[in-house]
Amino acid sequence: MDGDRNRIEREYRRWRRMSRGRLAFTWIVGGNCVLQMTRPDSIPVRYKLLVLALVAALAVWGVLATLRGLTSVGADGVTVRGAFRVRRRAWHDIYDLRVEERPKQARADARWWTWLYDNDGRRLLLPNVDDWQLPDLRAEIDDLRTVAAAHRGMAWEPRPEVEARIRLRAGRRKAQERASTGAVLAFFAGLMYLLWEVIVGDEPHPFLLLLCVPLVAYALLLPFLRRLASRAPAHT
Incomplete structure (x- = not known):
């Protein structure tokens, strides 16, 4: 510094x-x-x-x-x-x-x-x-x-309306993080299955396994996790 x-x-x-x-x-x-x-x-x-x-x-x-x-x-x-x-x-x-x-x-x-x-x-x-x-x-x-x-030009004082926005965004952020984690896990699961298809000689489907499946997992998890976050009790 x-x-x-x-x-x-x-x-x-x-x-x-x-x-x-x-x-x-x-x-x-x-x-x-x-x-x-x-x-x-x-x-x-x-x-x-x-x-x-x-x-x-x-x-x-x-x-x-x-x-x-x-x-x-x-x-x-x-x-x-x-x-x-x-x-x-x-x-x-x-x-x-x-x-x-x-x-x-x-x-x-x-x-x-x-x-x-x-x-x-x-x-x-x-x-x-x-x-x-x-x-x-x-x-x-x-x-x-x-x-x-x-x-x-003002003191560092807490404001209830801003604290409420912080808690709301924190819940949404946690839901996005967990949905992203689920999508990453789906990606690696698809990658492992893709490698297995290549090894055994089956027809690989990289677009489906590496892109579509993770995106679908994220799209399904995000609204569900946001709903759970909205029902959780707020903590200051």
Whole structure:
């Protein structure tokens, strides 16, 4: 993080590298995937190239996100730069800055990260504003909120209508995440069945198994999970 704590102009960049354990895990998983795709077997080359292209795309995205990831804070608001996008939020549109625990990330270096919530209840992750890059994360956010109060023109006070929007969006987001998980599982199930068809010599149906089935699974799961989320009790 660049900038004095008593100034609003700050930049949060990645200065601490990924831990050796997580780096080794990433290389092992990626290397094993590439190795399996380069081994001679009965799987057609076009399917191997598809998998390798997906691995390469993920690797490029990870490198760009690491190199370009930046959170910039100034008198006008907060700017977030990711791998491909730059998003800005003015202070009068920002409702809150919240430190939240990162769920189900036992291998992650950062256990706590920071979200920006706007007046519509939407949230935006702030890159490098986490406990891996900032050991005293909560103190940093408390100080930032104090300094930014004058630029917002209002106090950091909870508003029931915005809290209701946050809870509503959180329920929808959880439903989308679970539906996406179901679609991914359907994709890999279809991939395994496709490989089995190729091995035994049956006629493969990649379009049906790898695209149609996951999309149908997502379309069926999403409204069901949203209905469940709408019936769940609200928590503040």
